[in-house]
Amino acid sequence: MDVQRNSVNVKPPTAEGRAPLRRNDLLVAAGAIAAGLAAALIAGVLKPLGALLAGGIAGTVLLLRWLVPTPQQVFAPLSEEATEEVERLQRYSILLDALPQPVMLLDAQDRIETANAACFRMFGEGIEGANIAGIIRAPAALGALREARHMDGAQEAEISITGPNTLSALFYVSPLEHDEAEGEMIVMIRDRTEQRQLERMRTDFIANAGHELRTPLASLLGFIETLQGHAKDDPDARAHFLKIMQAQTERMQRLVRDLVSLSALELNERRxxxxxxxxxxxxxxxxxxxxxxxxxxxxxxxxxxxxxxxxxxxxxxxxxxxxxxxxxxxxxxxxxxxxxxxxxxxxxxxxxxxxxxxxxxxxxxxxxxxxxxxxxxxxxxxxxxxxxxxxxxxxxxxxxxxxxxxxxxxxxxxxxxxxxxxxxxxxxxxxxxxxxxxxxxxxxxxxxxxxxxxxxxxxxxxxxxx
Missing domain, CATH: 3.30.565.10 (Histidine kinase-like ATPase, C-terminal domain)
Structure with missing residues (x-):
């Protein structure tokens, strides 16, 4: 996620807030100026009026040096606070990029302001600035987004995302709650494909197993009833029926083995x-x-x-x-x-x-x-x-x-x-x-x-x- 440009409210330091120049430094500077002017007068280099003017200029310079901060004094605190703000935003960016679910921030016009790394992996790098309706073509997701704006509350929707592999996902959207949000919405997408596959596999397994096992089970039940009846004292009939029952049992074993194998394959098909x-x-x-x-x-x-x-x-x-x-x-x-x-x-x-x-x-x-x-x-x-x-x-x-x-x-x-x-x-x-x-x-x-x-x-x- 790119670090967003945030306004950092940092005021230049005032005279009261700055560390003053050391008094000894000012005294030394004033003494040096006075000594220089006195020597110039004694030597006749300067006239009294010139010495007065030179002393006034030097005093003004010292006064300005005391009252007006240097550029380094002005921008040093600003630079430190801005650096701290950037580092804080970078930590937030790293935290969002570590999330396995795609997360994006929408503006008031449903355009994507920023997104995390998982979102870029799912939808591509060029999604910033695009309208979400062109990225997620799912009516249920857009309906949840409209409802979240209208109700000013979080909404969820089950959606399918088409691509090389169709994904089943949970679409979550919620408005941001802070003074400068101005209609911004947070969107999170949770991949539920494997969960849906497990549910479908369980349903298919029960339906297929029930359908295919019904016939051999009915056959076994019929043979058991026959063996319990008139065939119980007939060795030839018992041997014949037991052979058929063994074949039906082996067929059910193969069927269950193949169903389990097929379910395991479907679970790992995307790997x-x-x-x-x-x-x-x-x-x-x-x-x-x-x-x-x-x-x-x-x-x-x-x-x-x-x-x-x-x-x-x-x-x-x-x-x-x-x-x-x-x-x-x-x-x-x-x-x-x-x-x-x-x-x-x-x-x-x-x-x-x-x-x-x-x-x-x-x-x-x-x-x-x-x-x-x-x-x-x-x-x-x-x-x-x-x-x-x-x-x-x-x-x-x-x-x-x-x-x-x-x-x-x-x-x-x-x-x-x-x-x-x-x-x-x-x-x-x-x-x-x-x-x-x-x-x-x-x-x-x-x-x-x-x-x-x-x-x-x-x-x-x-x-x-x-």
Whole structure:
């Protein structure tokens, strides 16, 4: 915050308030003048009239020296008090800049007189002198400001501030109460985005969990009643029902795990990752981790490139989860009709690259992702998971990353799908400032390509499109 110009009421010192010249100094000066004049008379240098005139001038000078202060005497107290006032204002400025909430001072015309550092970070450096209506485009905030002026009291309003990240905030405004305020208002903005996210996540969690758990719980209750009834003495029926109950219980476990994971991702979505990771190393690790899963599913993960390196800034565990979820989906739903065996390709690369010659697509294009990331499309890096199945219908492509959306419910439930795997992928990729491009070619398969901004610095040693 800039220190404002304040009027400092400092009066020049009077003769009574100044420390007088020492009496001995005046006597010595007067004696010296008298001795000099006497010597001049004796020597005949001055006539009596001239000596009288010279003595009068010298006396007048001494009198003025006594009565009139020097410039140093006048301005020294003024300079000291002004310095103290400036230092006091600087302390206030440091105090306001230390506040995490944006604070601004408005004049009687709702123009911003001054603001603290948090306010400049939120709205930019050039806001001083601008009308607040052009800075905060929220009718509720302007209404609270008018009400505060009309009622001469503090007002609050819940507002949304649009920008790169939309913020939920509390807008507080109050008139200043001092004689020289002249219509000035103090405004404070408190970011409540995380609080609103927590409330929304809690509501969504309860609604989604209730909806998805209702069916397996009802199924379990029905089987328990059956086992308590006529099937309690039938070993074959008990074994059959218990196997189904185990499958439903495992499905509920996966559902709760995915819901908790999704809620945690949403909570940290605005915090950018900071680790230096290698996409090639992540792809190799996930291939090895998912090999037993592919074997149990009668599938195959096709080996990708080795001895390569393509680096980015990311969260290693979350990127591993992205690859795992995509491979798991491909193994479940990417089997070919002729062999009923899924072949999954995991590749990494840089720059825009299409999985198929001609395909339907949905999601973010490399150009859109590059604009958001502030880099050239050729600088983007990606990890892709592609299957050789029958492909995905064009009408389903835009909705694949929605929560609990399934293209084939009858096929999804036996496979143990929760409908949250791709939603989790979308949130992780979004946290990394990336985007997902989904491509599908009927009879050739489907591909999910996750593009990310490159790591700042030297380029990787992986050629484009590898």
């Amino acid at each position: 950018l990752p900071e680790d230096d990771v290698d996409l090639c190393e992540i792809a190799a690790v996930v291939r090895e981790m998912m090999a037993p899963v592919a074997e149990r599913a009668n599938g195959e993960i096709v080996p990708g490139p080795s001895n390569c390196s393509i680096r980015m800034i990311g969260d290693r565990d979350q990127l591993i989860q992205v690859a795992q979820n995509l491979i798991d989906n491909a193994l479940k739903y990417g089997a070919t009709g002729s062999t009923d065996r899924a072949r999954v390709h995991v590749t990494v690369g840089s720059g825009p690259d299409h999985a198929f010659e001609a395909a339907s697509s949905s999601g973010d294009s490399p150009d859109q992702i590059a604009v958001r990331a502030g880099c050239a499309p050729s600088d983007l890096v990606y990890i892709r998971v592609r299957d050789e199945g029958g492909g995905i219908a064009r009408t389903d492509l835009p909705r694949l990353t929605e929560r609990f959306y399934r293209t084939d419910v009858d096929k999804s439930h036996p496979q143990g799908g929760t409908g949250l795997g791709l939603a989790i992928v979308k949130h992780i990729v979004g946290r990394h400032r990336g985007g997902i491009l989904v491509e599908s070619a009927q009879g050739e398969g489907a591909a999910f390509t996750c593009y990310f901004p490159p790591r700042p610095g030297p380029e990787s040693d992986l050629p484009a499109g590898h």
